Amino acid sequence: MTTAIILLIVVLGSVVFNYLSPWWFTEIASNWGNIDFAVFVTFWICGIAFILVGLFMVWAIWKYRRREGQQAAYEPENKRLEWILTIVTTIGVVGMLAPGLIVWEEYVHVPDDAREVEIIGQQWSWSYRLPGEDGRLGLVDVRFMSVDNPFGMDPDDPYGADDVLVERGALHLLKDQPVKVLLRSKDVLHDFYVPEFRAKMDAVPGMVTYMWFTPTKTGIYEVLCAELCGIGHHTMRGTVIVDEAEEYEAWVASRPTWSDYAARPAGDAVAGQAGYVVCAACHGQQGEGMFALHAPKLTGQSAWYMRAQIDAYKRGLRGTHPEDEYGQQMAPMAATLFDAAAVENVIAYIQSLPDEPAVATIEGDVERGADLYRGCAVCHRADGSGSSGTFAPRLAGMSDWYLARQIVLFQQHIRGHDRTDTLARQMTFMSKQLHGQDAINDVVAYINELGRQGRFASNAHGTRDGLAAVTHADAPGAE
Numbered sequence: 001m002t003t004a005i006i007l008l009i010v011v012l013g014s015v016v017f018n019y020l021s022p023w024w025f026t027e028i029a030s031n032w033g034n035i036d037f038a039v040f041v042t043f044w045i046c047g048i049a050f051i052l053v054g055l056f057m058v059w060a061i062w063k064y065r066r067r068e069g070q071q072a073a074y075e076p077e078n079k080r081l082e083w084i085l086t087i088v089t090t091i092g093v094v095g096m097l098a099p100g101l102i103v104w105e106e107y108v109h110v111p112d113d114a115r116e117v118e119i120i121g122q123q124w125s126w127s128y129r130l131p132g133e134d135g136r137l138g139l140v141d142v143r144f145m146s147v148d149n150p151f152g153m154d155p156d157d158p159y160g161a162d163d164v165l166v167e168r169g170a171l172h173l174l175k176d177q178p179v180k181v182l183l184r185s186k187d188v189l190h191d192f193y194v195p196e197f198r199a200k201m202d203a204v205p206g207m208v209t210y211m212w213f214t215p216t217k218t219g220i221y222e223v224l225c226a227e228l229c230g231i232g233h234h235t236m237r238g239t240v241i242v243d244e245a246e247e248y249e250a251w252v253a254s255r256p257t258w259s260d261y262a263a264r265p266a267g268d269a270v271a272g273q274a275g276y277v278v279c280a281a282c283h284g285q286q287g288e289g290m291f292a293l294h295a296p297k298l299t300g301q302s303a304w305y306m307r308a309q310i311d312a313y314k315r316g317l318r319g320t321h322p323e324d325e326y327g328q329q330m331a332p333m334a335a336t337l338f339d340a341a342a343v344e345n346v347i348a349y350i351q352s353l354p355d356e357p358a359v360a361t362i363e364g365d366v367e368r369g370a371d372l373y374r375g376c377a378v379c380h381r382a383d384g385s386g387s388s389g390t391f392a393p394r395l396a397g398m399s400d401w402y403l404a405r406q407i408v409l410f411q412q413h414i415r416g417h418d419r420t421d422t423l424a425r426q427m428t429f430m431s432k433q434l435h436g437q438d439a440i441n442d443v444v445a446y447i448n449e450l451g452r453q454g455r456f457a458s459n460a461h462g463t464r465d466g467l468a469a470v471t472h473a474d475a476p477g478a479e
Helices: 001-019 033-063 080-107 246-255 258-262 269-283 303-315 325-335 340-352 367-373 374-380 401-409 421-433 435-453
Strands: 116-123 126-131 163-165 173-174 179-185 188-194 200-203 209-213 218-227 238-243
Touching: 001 033, 033 080, 116 173, 116 188, 116 200, 126 218, 126 421, 173 246, 179 188, 179 200, 188 269, 200 209, 258 374, 269 325, 269 340, 269 367, 303 340, 367 374, 367 435, 401 421
Parallel strands: 116 179, 173 238
Antiparallel strands: 116 126, 126 163, 179 209, 188 200, 188 218, 218 238
């Protein structure tokens, strides 16, 4: 009887939990209500089967419990019962399959008026490409990939010149406009998933996959990767913003195109020396940094990273949190570099300065720090030289007090507070692996040791591996 009572409690508890549970679907924000219907049909069929089987087991345990003088009857076959079970099971299976097949038929047929958007996954970030005024995406090829051409754009394809590029930023979509999403991966399997849109699809290396949906509600939505893709899988977040027409058009107009990338001027160190005068007041004449002014060492840092941080200050992703005192000081300084040429010139001048390891100011347990640094090494490399592929800056030889402070800012969400700053938000997750100031000091002390062990060339050039040479004609169902 004890077993029967336990089973009854499990059945009744499951039913109660189903109605009281806070873990239900998010509010839908796309056209895919049919997906919810198919899932709910499956839930109801499985739920009813679970209740019936559970109650039958309770009844059978009670009915046929052991009693003195009772003898079991042997009945090897019961065709009537077999037919009933076969028919009921078939109805249940068909009931679960039919709604899904109906949804899939609609899922793979893209509306004629859908706009294409390309989504590229790589460990552990999302990038996006939209067609320009010609309404057509240009060709891409892995042979063209570099730090200056992260999408692998074909420079000889005229259709790609006006393509709108969003590298590791927020994707904006137009409300009530069907979207055909083309998915690529640079490295391993990923899966683009916005829970409120319901639609999801794998991004597979070496091929183009696709899906479509229509966003129906304005708002800010979080992108997840729904395919285990490595140690940083949980940090592979992104942001999709659904806009009305006016806001959407303004955003598109503000984004760089491939022709803007290609026309970015080369830095002139001589011209940059004059522009650096403002920077030198805090960062030092030789870019060595000044602890008293909370200005970190700049020399030796990668050009692509300095460029990205200047842009983050200009766009308000950094230096806007009320508790980020020194970031607020830096924001107006970044604004003095008023165009791309000024930025490139100053960066070129900084890279012409001698690169000496910053003076160590933090002590810690280097051996423990080496163990803790293993998680950091996945992106920042084992030698702390950084990687453009994972958008991780150089750490070794840089200002240790600045590194320690930034870890704390990430942990407190002072840096990375903006939902559209996806890369900083990754660090808010990773920084929490360090528990307490001692752990932070130990890791930084180990990074100091890496700085003493060698010199590092600025990681401003190189390729990003893993993107197969594909065109959109390879996508299944492409016209």
